[in-house]
Amino acid sequence: MRPPCRLARLLAALALTASGVSSVTGCGARADATDVGRDVGQLQSMLLGERFTAGRLAGQTAWSGCAVVDTAALVPRLRCAPPPAPGSRRFAAIGRASRVVLPRLRSDSSPAVLRAAALVDLRWRDTDAAGVDRAIAALERARSRAPDDARVLNDLAVAYLARAERDQQLRPLLQALDAVERARAAGDASPVALFNRALLLERLYLVETARGAWDAYVAAEHDPAWRREGAAHRERLARLAAGSPRTPQTARETGLAALGTWGRAVTLGDSLGARRDLDSARALGAELDAAGADRSVALAVRAIEAAQRTPSRVRTLAAAHAAFADGLALYGRAAYEDAARELGRAERAMREAGTPAARWAAVYRALALLNRGARDSADAVLRRALADATPAEPALVGKILWTLGLNQVRRGSYEAAARLYGDAQPYFARLGETENLGMLSSLRAEALNFAGQAAAGHDEALRGMHLLAPFRASSFMANHISVFGGYARADRVPLAALDVADELLAVARSSGRPQSVAWAYRERARTALAAGRAEVARADLTEAERWMARVPPGVSRDRLAAYVGLVRAQVALAGDPAAARDELEAVVRGYRAARDEINLPNALYQAALAARAVGDTARARAALAEAVAAIESRRALFPSAEVRASYYETTENVYDAMIELSLARGDASEAFELLERSRAAVWAGTARDAPIGVPALRTRLPAGVLVIEYALLRERVIVWAVSRSAWRSISLPVPRDSIAALVARFHAELGDPAATAARARDSSTFSCARSPRS
Numbered sequence: 001m002r003p004p005c006r007l008a009r010l011l012a013a014l015a016l017t018a019s020g021v022s023s024v025t026g027c028g029a030r031a032d033a034t035d036v037g038r039d040v041g042q043l044q045s046m047l048l049g050e051r052f053t054a055g056r057l058a059g060q061t062a063w064s065g066c067a068v069v070d071t072a073a074l075v076p077r078l079r080c081a082p083p084p085a086p087g088s089r090r091f092a093a094i095g096r097a098s099r100v101v102l103p104r105l106r107s108d109s110s111p112a113v114l115r116a117a118a119l120v121d122l123r124w125r126d127t128d129a130a131g132v133d134r135a136i137a138a139l140e141r142a143r144s145r146a147p148d149d150a151r152v153l154n155d156l157a158v159a160y161l162a163r164a165e166r167d168q169q170l171r172p173l174l175q176a177l178d179a180v181e182r183a184r185a186a187g188d189a190s191p192v193a194l195f196n197r198a199l200l201l202e203r204l205y206l207v208e209t210a211r212g213a214w215d216a217y218v219a220a221e222h223d224p225a226w227r228r229e230g231a232a233h234r235e236r237l238a239r240l241a242a243g244s245p246r247t248p249q250t251a252r253e254t255g256l257a258a259l260g261t262w263g264r265a266v267t268l269g270d271s272l273g274a275r276r277d278l279d280s281a282r283a284l285g286a287e288l289d290a291a292g293a294d295r296s297v298a299l300a301v302r303a304i305e306a307a308q309r310t311p312s313r314v315r316t317l318a319a320a321h322a323a324f325a326d327g328l329a330l331y332g333r334a335a336y337e338d339a340a341r342e343l344g345r346a347e348r349a350m351r352e353a354g355t356p357a358a359r360w361a362a363v364y365r366a367l368a369l370l371n372r373g374a375r376d377s378a379d380a381v382l383r384r385a386l387a388d389a390t391p392a393e394p395a396l397v398g399k400i401l402w403t404l405g406l407n408q409v410r411r412g413s414y415e416a417a418a419r420l421y422g423d424a425q426p427y428f429a430r431l432g433e434t435e436n437l438g439m440l441s442s443l444r445a446e447a448l449n450f451a452g453q454a455a456a457g458h459d460e461a462l463r464g465m466h467l468l469a470p471f472r473a474s475s476f477m478a479n480h481i482s483v484f485g486g487y488a489r490a491d492r493v494p495l496a497a498l499d500v501a502d503e504l505l506a507v508a509r510s511s512g513r514p515q516s517v518a519w520a521y522r523e524r525a526r527t528a529l530a531a532g533r534a535e536v537a538r539a540d541l542t543e544a545e546r547w548m549a550r551v552p553p554g555v556s557r558d559r560l561a562a563y564v565g566l567v568r569a570q571v572a573l574a575g576d577p578a579a580a581r582d583e584l585e586a587v588v589r590g591y592r593a594a595r596d597e598i599n600l601p602n603a604l605y606q607a608a609l610a611a612r613a614v615g616d617t618a619r620a621r622a623a624l625a626e627a628v629a630a631i632e633s634r635r636a637l638f639p640s641a642e643v644r645a646s647y648y649e650t651t652e653n654v655y656d657a658m659i660e661l662s663l664a665r666g667d668a669s670e671a672f673e674l675l676e677r678s679r680a681a682v683w684a685g686t687a688r689d690a691p692i693g694v695p696a697l698r699t700r701l702p703a704g705v706l707v708i709e710y711a712l713l714r715e716r717v718i719v720w721a722v723s724r725s726a727w728r729s730i731s732l733p734v735p736r737d738s739i740a741a742l743v744a745r746f747h748a749e750l751g752d753p754a755a756t757a758a759r760a761r762d763s764s765t766f767s768c769a770r771s772p773r774s
Contacts, residue, residue: 040116043097046090047119054078055158055166055176056195056226058151063225073162074466075173075203083124094123109151111142118142122159124165132166135159150188152409153179157196159202170462171491176200178493195230202233203500205465207472210507211237232760241472248293249433252395254362255284255297259304260325260457268320274318278304293431294395295445303355313353320349324361331368334515334556340368356393361383363399367425369582370407371597372555379407398427398436402769403442412597414451418444436473438467442480449486450598451556461487478507482523494531499525512551518560521547526567534571541568555594561588566603569610577613584610601627605654614659621661627654628677652678656713663718667695668729672720675711694720694727712736 007174031394048060064079084091101116118135121228125131139156146152160176160417163169169415183193198213214234221227262277278301285298300321307313327343330336343365350358362385369378386400405420421444441464464480471477481504488497501524508520521544528536546563569583584607591600604627611619655678662671673693693698701707706723717732717739 181495377574
C-alpha cells in the first residue's frame with residue numbers, strides 16, 4: 001500500500017528513500033493509547049525544542065528571536081529558526097519520530113495525532129508553502145473533535161497567523177484571534193495564550209487593546225527571554241500611541257485655522273494679534289510650498305495680502321475666514337444645520353472677495369448638507385468647487401472626490417463610490433498625506449463590502465488600519481474601526497469582533513465626542529449580542545443612550561437613536577416581543593425619515609420577526625414585503641451579477657422569512673416564486689430572466705423533463721420537484737448551519753490527504769445529500 005500523501009511529502013522533504021518508507025514496521029498496525037501518547041509526545045518535544053513561528057505554540061518554552069524580513073508588508077513577515085538541515089542529527093531524529101507517528105493518520109484521527117501532523121507541516125512551511133494550509137486543515141479537524149481543546153485552539157491561531165503572513169490577508173488574522181480567544185474561554189490563562197493574543201491584536205493594529213494585552217502578558221511571563229520580547233512590543237506600541245506625527249494635512253488645517261483666528265482678530269480690531277496669526281499662516285504656507293504640498297494656505301494668504309490696500313475687502317475676508325472657522329466648529333459638534341448655514345455664508349463672502357479658500361468652505365458646507373440628508377444640494381456644491389479647483393490644490397481635488405464618493409454611498413451606489421475613492425487616492429499619495437489615505441482605504445473597504453466585493457474590501461480594511469495606526473487622535477480612526485468590526489462580524493468570528501469593539505470604544509472615549517462614544521457602545525452591544533452576551537449588550541445600550549443625550553438634536557441624533565433602538569429591540573425580542581415590536585416600528589419610522597436605504601431592510605426584517613412572535617402574521621408579511629421591495633429596487637445600482645450576489649447574501653434572511661410564512665399557510669407555490677425572486681434579484685440580467693412561478697414553469701417544460709430546486713432555510717431544507725405533468729415539495733429537517741458545517745468539513749477533508757475516498761463516501765455530508773432520494 002502506498003503511504004498517505006502527507007507522509008510521502010514529509011519523507012521526500014527529509015530525503016528518505018522509497019525502500020525506507022516501505023520498510024517502516026507497524027505502518028498500518030494499531031497501537032495502544034500509551035504508545036501513541038509516548039510517540040506523539042516525543043515528536044512534539046523535538047519540534048517544540050526551537051521556535052519556528054512568529055506565534056507561540058502550546059507547550060513551547062524554547063525562545064529565539066525572529067527577524068522581520070519584509071517591513072513594508074501589511075502583516076510583517078518574520079523569519080524564525082530555519083528547518084533542520086538534511087544530514088544533521090536533529091533532521092534525522094525528527095524523521096525517525098515522524099515515520100512512527102504520521103502513518104497513524106490512516107487509522108487514528110485523534111486531536112493529538114492531528115496536532116502532531118500540523119506541527120510537522122508548520123515546521124517545513126518554508127520549503128513547502130502549502131504546509132500552512134495542511135496544518136490548518138488538520139487543526140480544524142482536531143477542533144471539530146475537541147472544540148474546547150485549548151492546545152489545539154492555540155496552535156490553530158498560530159497556523160492562521162502564518163497564513164496571514166504568507167497571504168497578507170485580513171481574514172486569517174481574524175480567525176487566529178478568534179481561535180486564541182476561544183482557547184482563553186476554554187480556560188487557557190497561560191503566558192502562551194496571552195502572548196499570541198497580544199501579538200494578534202498588534203498585527204491587527206488594535207493598538208490600545210494590544211497595549212493592555214502586552215501588559216497582561218509581561219506580568220504573567222516568568223521566562224526572561226520571552227518577557228523581554230513582550231516588553232519590546234509594549235514599548236513600540238507606547239511610542240506609536242504617544243502622538244500623531246506632523247503631516248502636510250495637519251499643517252494645512254493649522255494654517256486655515258490660523259486664518260480663522262486672523263479674521264476674528266481683525267473683526268475685533270486686534271491688529272497685533274491679526275499680524276501674528278497672518279504671519280503664522282504665511283509661514284505654514286511657505287513650509288508646505290517648500291515640501292511640494294497643496295498650496296491652499298499660501299493661496300489664501302496671497303489673497304489677503306493682495307487686499308491690503310482695500311480695507312473693505314480685508315474686512316470682508318476677515319469676516320469670511322472667521323465664519324469658516326465658526327462653521328467648522330459647528331460641524332465638529334455635529335450641529336450640521338447651523339454649520340451648513342455658517343459655511344454657506346463664509347463661502348459666499350469668500351467668493352465675493354476672490355479667495356480660493358471659498359472652495360474649502362464649499363467642501364465642508366457640502367459635508368454638512370450631506371449629513372442633513374440634502375444629497376442633491378451637496379452634489380451641486382461639490383461639482384462647482386471641482387470645476388473651479390486648480391492644479392495647485394491637489395488635496396482640495398482629492399477631498400472633493402472623496403465627498404462625492406460619500407454622497408454616492410448615501411444614494412446606495414457603492415461601486416460608483418468605490419471608484420471615486422480610488423480616484424481620490426493618488427492626490428493624497430502624491431502629497432504624502434497618510435492619514436487621508438488611511439481614511440480613503442476605510443471608505444473604500446466600506447463601499448466594496450456593500451457592493452459585494454468582500455475580498456477586495458478585506459484588503460482595504462487592513463490597509464486602512466495600517467495607515468491610520470499612527471494617528472490615534474484622528475476622527476477617522478473611530479470610523480474605520482467600526483468598518484473593521486463589520487468585517488469581523490461578517491467573517492463569523494464573534495470573539496475577535498468583540499476585541500475590535502473594545503478598541504473602538506477605547507478610541508471613542510479618548511476623543512470625548514458624545515456621538516462617537518454613543519456609536520461605539522452601540523457597536524459593542526450588537527457585537528456582544530451576536531456573541532451570546534446579552535447582559536453586556538444591555539449595559540452597553542444604557543451607556544449608548546446616556547452619551548446620545550449629549551448629541552445636539554437633528555438628523556444625526558435621530559439616526560443614532562434609530563441605530564441604538566434597533567439593537568435594543570433585538571435584545572428584547574427573546575424576552576418581550578411585544579415591546580420589541582413597538583420599538584422596531586419606531587426604528588423603521590426613523591430609518592424612513594432619514595432615508596437610510598442601507599439599514600431599512602434589516603429593520604423591517606427585525607420588525608417582522610417581532611410581529612410574528614406576537615402572532616401578527618399580517619404585519620409580518622407587510623414588513624417583509626416592504627423589505628423585499630427595498631432590496632429589489634437596488635438591483636439597478638449594481639452593474640454585474642457577481643457584485644450583486646454578495647450584497648444580497650446580507651439580506652437573504654428577508655426572503656427566507658417570507659418563504660417560511662408562505663409555507664406556514666400551506667402555499668408552497670408562492671414560496672417557490674419567492675425563492676425565484678431572490679434568485680432574480682441577484683442573477684437576472686434581462687426581462688427574460690424574470691422570476692417564474694410553478695404554474696408558468698410547468699407550461700414551459702418539455703415532456704420528460706424534471707426540475708429540482710431547493711432552499712436552505714434556517715431550520716430545514718425545502719425541495720421542489722416540478723415537471724409538466726405534476727409537482728410537489730418536501731421538507732427535510734436539516735438546519736442550514738448543519739449543512740454549512742458539513743460542507744466546511746468536506747472542504748477540510750479535501751485538503752487533508754489522510755481523509756480517504758472511502759471516508760468521504762461514507763461521511764454524513766454524502767448521507768445528507770442522498771436523503772431526498774430515500
